[in-house]
Amino acid sequence: MMADKFLIALTQIEGLGPVTLKKLLDLFGSAEAVFRASVFDLREKGVPLKIIELLRDRERLNPDTLVQEIKNEGIETIGFNDLAYPLLLKEIYAPPLVLYWRGNPGFFNKKPVLAAVGSRKISAYAKWVMPEILDSVIKSGVVIVSGLAWGVDGLAHELTLKNNGLAIGVLGSGLAWDNFFPLSNLKLAQEILEKGGLLISEFPPLVPAQPFNFPRRNRIIAGLSEAVLVVEASQKSGALITAACALNENREVMAVPQNVNGANAAGVNRLIKEGARVVTQATDILEFFNIVQAPANPQVQTAAPVSLLAEEKSVYQALSLAPLHIDKIAENCRLEAALVNAVLVKLEVKGLAQNIGNQNYIKL
Template structure:
């Protein structure tokens, strides 16, 4: 049995095969990325081998009939449509969980999407992001706060991420665009269906300003009400924190805040008048421990290390220089393109294990290696 892994590094010739495998995995009911990683850790069978297994073998592994059917007879029409969408035009991307450009923070959440469909700059997904969410019917004060804080965050070097919905979401994107900055929108619909239709122009403006629009839902997927709260885990998962601008007690924004807490992200909220039902959700979050925000400084002080990086006007040059130096680093040279145990990396490099772990985490954040069951894998550039 080959010593490959769920996070396998793929060569150019194997790109489409790996992509198809992950598209098939995304069709398996109640078998997402986290369950796949546990399966791999237990049985040491890579994704291609799993998907080529017989129904009898899958039954022995404990898959139910619905799952077995999805593996042995996947929806090829949906796969073909996904690939056709991807190859149809430029400025589109389709990345899977094991791809080197899959955003690191999103990879850490319990229910990371197996694939991401997107328009625009894929690399922007790995930028420092703060999510902004709130009511679809905000007050005038809420509208002003959304635009102002989004603009100020972008001026401070952050990327604002939201859901392209009416209200606070759309206003947050608009606030980011005021300074001609990039912003990221996460759809709750198929990637080829912009919703709401009223925001098609806004979506165009996002892409015109080097922004990104993504969805976990393949082109042609049916719109379902449950997909909107589901996409909220991606909005929070991409970000270091979530700012709730204005929200009622029972709202999708509080679902996003709950996801953020589960993902160990910061939750921040703008307080409001106790007589305003649209402030009740924010006030409740503050009561429960969310950071009270009245000015941009309240947000920035929560992320001092990130702000130090963003404040450096030479950050891009330093990143490039650092990446080039890391690429020839002795420690990095000790990691193979196949699974390399931690003790082997330490032995080869001659560096203490504790220091190796710290350095490998830095490499992982930079997209140079990825942690897998049993060790680390070096990632190739795409």
């Protein structure tokens, strides 16, 4: 599958964005007509001088050469007007007019689709809560989209593969293997393809990762999805850009609540304040997609088991899904820290609590 070679060339003109290019295509009727239009033709159609100057870049572009370079990398393309182009993505403002892809194009329009995004500096809490929430979602047939970055993105893809799910990775670089970013997730990307998944980029194969590429990538992640789940995010996290894109395109935004003192809490908790759907278990997501299925993992107990001793019940009830430091737990249940420490050991043995590091505990 290969998009129109003239459209591929036009999308590689620096400064010519998808909105402007779409207007030119509508004005001239085809990508070839835009590519071949003379300065006189452009002026006669009322094209602004600034755009005419940008279009001078056509002189350095050979459409046939570009297509051959793409084929040499084993990459395929799809154009905005192709029937297989993702319908959800087509609905957004400024959709990419050309997508580069590897893998299974049958995913382009498969539903339901959930984006799972979050911090690159993943916390121990996120490592624990993501499988608790996503395993059942993935097993229910929900396609998982993420950005193949470090941290939450990478774990979302790993969980998808582990549960034999359907994975789509969206890159902020070109799809040439020599340019892949981040290199540490190259093996993960190749495993996505081996297991029938899909890799997508808006960028030509040899484009390296640049900071300004990632907001563009994030709009594609949101655009491909019916809902975006933010697992954790600081105030400046790129995951919040994805959430903002989702809101702008009338997609559902979901968020996993965090410990208010956590480094990756501020952004996600702000989303919840602003009305994001709170997700604490798989059924919160499955209900949105109208999937009636019991989660694979049992729901977390909210009441203390009756077999616990008084101080064990007190400590257990002071715990939550969000990590709490032992000092905070002691404060909450009004017991000495030494006693709380001993009780927590007993609760761990009973499978009711977990030490996730640095004396932080969560309820199981």
